[in-house]
Amino acid sequence: MDAAGWDPAVAETLHDDPAVRQVLVFAAEQVVPRLNGTTDELSAVLHALDGGFVPAGPSGSPLRGLVNVLPTGRNFYTVDPRAVPSRLAWQTGQAMADSLLQRYLDETGDYPTSVGLSVWGTSAMRTSGDDVAEVLALLGVRPEWDEASRRITHLDVISLEELGRPRIDVTVRISGFFRDAFPHVVSMLDDAVRMVADLDEPDTDNFVRAHTLEDLADHGDQRRATSRIFGSKPGSYGAGILQVIEAGNWRSDQDLADVYAAWGGFAYGRDLDGAPAADDMRANYRRIKVAAKNVDSAEHDIADSDDYFQYHGGMVATVRALTGSEPKAYVGDSTSPDAIKTRTLQEETNRVFRARVVNPRWISAMQRHGYKGAFELAATVDYLFGFDATAGVVQDWMYEKLAREYVLDETNQEFMRSSNPWALRGIVERLHEAAERGLWESPDPELVAAMQEIYLDIEGDLEEE
Known part of the structure; x- marks a missing residue:
């Protein structure tokens, strides 16, 4: 179908099963054109800023099979309560x-x-x-x-x-x-x-x-x-x-x-x-x-x-x-x-922690966003701390991993120092608080000392500014 440019007529020649042909026709007539229309988002925003009318459309998640929410870039309205x-x-x-x-x-x-x-x-x-x-x-x-x-x-x-x-x-x-x-x-x-x-x-x-x-x-x-x-x-x-x-x-x-x-x-x-x-x-x-x-x-x-x-x-x-x-x-x-x-909740925390929080690809993606990216790293630490304070789901190995990947890693540390030193200071403060409250039960003393040194260094830089 892709090779045929999603021509609905071609679907009849590709499969013997009527149900499969029906799905292919639906994809060709509805799904693919709507997906292609998502490029209209920027033009719709510019048109709105110019005082123009933005057509209305339903809200919802395309991931739930709601193809009618596409194309995006429309002025969406909510569901009927x-x-x-x-x-x-x-x-x-x-x-x-x-x-x-x-x-x-x-x-x-x-x-x-x-x-x-x-x-x-x-x-x-x-x-x-x-x-x-x-x-x-x-x-x-x-x-x-x-x-x-x-x-x-x-x-x-x-x-x-x-x-x-x-x-x-x-x-x-x-x-x-x-x-x-x-x-x-x-x-x-x-x-x-x-x-x-x-x-x-x-x-x-x-x-x-x-x-x-x-x-x-x-x-x-x-x-x-x-x-x-x-x-x-x-x-x-x-x-x-x-x-x-x-x-x-x-x-x-x-x-x-x-x-x-x-x-x-x-x-x-x-x-x-x-x-x-x-x-x-x-x-x-x-x-x-x-x-x-x-x-x-x-x-x-x-x-x-x-x-x-x-x-x-x-x-x-x-x-x-x-x-x-x-x-x-x-x-x-x-x-x-x-x-x-x-x-x-413990399984979900473990899954999210490994899949995103300390995933090198996500961290490097945040580094491309400068000040806001560093803020997101600090916010993630805050949210995990909040979950540990309320539900006790952040384990010692997670705190240690956060310290090593967010604070002590030279590349990320340099990124945060240059883009948002306040975020780096906030992460160190939050990790220290976790240790002081006993949420981080047995932190490595050398790790804590290294973070303390970085914290004092950042404090000095911020005071000079």
């Missing part, structure tokens, strides 16, 4: 729920009574609601769609016989952006929880009902007992953990948990709208056996942003502070919907 989750997202969400439960079963021999899941608005837009679908699947609730509009019309409870397992309680930590962009989805998830809580089923088959009855016995408030969706105060964003880590004014898990609850202890759902509910949030977090966060794109990873350690790491630290024990920390990977994976 009433169509979240989509049918494809429902299939993916079911697979993710099954994968998470199977991983827990393999490790413990039992089902988790409660799962904590961080849900972001950007992910919901890229996937049309994988995370939302996973929550529904864990609860044992199926969405139904209108054929014409593809909007969800109602929710159906899946019978225990069809489900083949208990209904898993789910506590959701939503981001501020998800709250603002998907209020209808928040209400739908709240409806699903309350539907399941009202079912007349044994406590051993319906953990949502069991926990609701426990809370009712404690305070007698049905609305509070069925609150499962928590987020930031209306109008505010974030989880608060970043500010504490950057300031360095924390000593224990309890300090982190207090901040996490202060920032995220507001209940959402029908007639709640961000009501203060820190005690209810803590009650639900005490039950969490699995703290989960999903990734859906290979374009970024858990060491790319502070939000990952704030939301996911913060949840792990909060559960640990409330219960005194470590919850299972899982990362669901739906970058390829046909091959859903569930890794532990």
Whole structure:
């Protein structure tokens, strides 16, 4: 097809299977022309800056098979909140729920009574609601769609016989952006929880009902007992953990948990709208056996942003502070919907560390970006430190590797000295803090001394400037 210039007519002569010919025609008529149109990005930006009109187009990830988002360079609009989750997202969400439960079963021999899941608005837009679908699947609730509009019309409870397992309680930590962009989805998830809580089923088959009855016995408030969706105060964003880590004014898990609850202890759902509910949030977090966060794109990873350690790491630290024990920390990977994976947070950290963080090709790529590239190196160290402070996933060999590759390597050190000495100083400070706090448990004294010498040298240079 490529040799024939992607002429659709040629597809009929290349294969006997009608299904294969159909795929080739689709590629020739839709995929290849749309991919070729991605070169219009720069011209569209220039046209916009000149006051011109930029045509609209849908948003989403081409990696998820959404060929309609191509060509890029259009003024994209978001998804219809009433169509979240989509049918494809429902299939993916079911697979993710099954994968998470199977991983827990393999490790413990039992089902988790409660799962904590961080849900972001950007992910919901890229996937049309994988995370939302996973929550529904864990609860044992199926969405139904209108054929014409593809909007969800109602929710159906899946019978225990069809489900083949208990209904898993789910506590959701939503981001501020998800709250603002998907209020209808928040209400739908709240409806699903309350539907399941009202079912007349044994406590051993319906953990949502069991926990609701426990809370009712404690305070007698049905609305509070069925609150499962928590987020930031209306109008505010974030989880608060970043500010504490950057300031360095924390000593224990309890300090982190207090901040996490202060920032995220507001209940959402029908007639709640961000009501203060820190005690209810803590009650639900005490039950969490699995703290989960999903990734859906290979374009970024858990060491790319502070939000990952704030939301996911913060949840792990909060559960640990409330219960005194470590919850299972899982990362669901739906970058390829046909091959859903569930890794532990430790496995995901190891994978990202080897694949990107200390990959010579990535480091050299950052060196081509000067000041910003050096900043990215320093930010990566900060994010890994944040994950270690909250979830304890950065091992001594990783800290040593960071010190040797980012600080002591002559080529990279020279690059950072010339491009962004403040970033190099920040990396050394962060590694020293890790050692002082005992996160880097047994650093090589010679390595620490070498970093200290570099730090003093940089300080002298910066003071002279």
